[in-house]
Amino acid sequence: MLTRLFSDPSLLPEVQKYSGWAEDSEGEDSKIKEEDQDAQDDMEASELRGGSRTHSEHAGEEDEDDEVEEDDDGEEDTEGDRPKKRGPKKRKMTQARIERSKVRRQKANARERTRMHDLNSALDNLRKVVPCYSKTQKLSKIETLRLAKNYIWALSEILRSGKRPDLVSYVQTLCKGLSQPTTNLVAGCLQLNSRNFLTEQQCQEGGRYASSSFSMHSYPYQCARLSSPHCQPGSNSHPLRTHGYCSAYDSLYGGSGSPELCFL
DNA sequence: TAGGCCATCTGGTCCT
DNA sequence: AGGACCAGATGGCCTA
Numbered sequence: 001m002l003t004r005l006f007s008d009p010s011l012l013p014e015v016q017k018y019s020g021w022a023e024d025s026e027g028e029d030s031k032i033k034e035e036d037q038d039a040q041d042d043m044e045a046s047e048l049r050g051g052s053r054t055h056s057e058h059a060g061e062e063d064e065d066d067e068v069e070e071d072d073d074g075e076e077d078t079e080g081d082r083p084k085k086r087g088p089k090k091r092k093m094t095q096a097r098i099e100r101s102k103v104r105r106q107k108a109n110a111r112e113r114t115r116m117h118d119l120n121s122a123l124d125n126l127r128k129v130v131p132c133y134s135k136t137q138k139l140s141k142i143e144t145l146r147l148a149k150n151y152i153w154a155l156s157e158i159l160r161s162g163k164r165p166d167l168v169s170y171v172q173t174l175c176k177g178l179s180q181p182t183t184n185l186v187a188g189c190l191q192l193n194s195r196n197f198l199t200e201q202q203c204q205e206g207g208r209y210a211s212s213s214f215s216m217h218s219y220p221y222q223c224a225r226l227s228s229p230h231c232q233p234g235s236n237s238h239p240l241r242t243h244g245y246c247s248a249y250d251s252l253y254g255g256s257g258s259p260e261l262c263f264l
Numbered sequence: 265t266a267g268g269c270c271a272t273c274t275g276g277t278c279c280t
Numbered sequence: 281a282g283g284a285c286c287a288g289a290t291g292g293c294c295t296a
Binding site for chain 1: 268269270271272273274275
């Protein structure tokens, strides 16, 4: 049905209003989906169909029975001599039921939007606490997750060993599995030329992980308690945001950061 | 212009 | 029954 909506040029301007998320969708929404919704019945009723019908199947019949209910067996019965399906009888799609169905769908859509926005804001918070936060050049969702994983791993490794890894290894670890643009971004953030630490990552087409001083065959996420006071999302002074490497060191070792390790 | 990323809608499933 | 979660589909935007 959505397919039909989008394929119908006359409906496109309306449909495009969806992109602005808001409760205002109520008004136009119902207008847009009006035709669609009457074909969209309760879930329980749809079970009788033995699968969802395609959009094109809907397209042919929806206009005529605006408030009527279609007979459930729909297309099968049109042929006449087929036995009726078993199971609970599909209730008639009265106008009231159609309205209820619409409202339910709109509410579900609103909830889904909210849920996705919550998810996105959580991702934004994550972007702020991984190295290389930039308001202008946001990491993609997938890259944010990858970098976060690498970052956790790198910090865990530092805690586990209790000593500083060499810088190149640290950056390598951060960039494992990241795309080239993100790798460059991380390198830029750390003020390190990417050519200095990109090794097999670029050379091996298939391999997602390059080798490094950190063994990547296992992920001993062992209670690395990094509840640093620095880690406050939204704080512009968050050292990890801009200093990455040296700041991680600072928070771990309590020092002011070795000059040779601070790149920014 | 192709491809990546994203927002949104939608229907299905599971849980309370 | 209704909400949360999920994955597929779709179209828009942006960039190389």
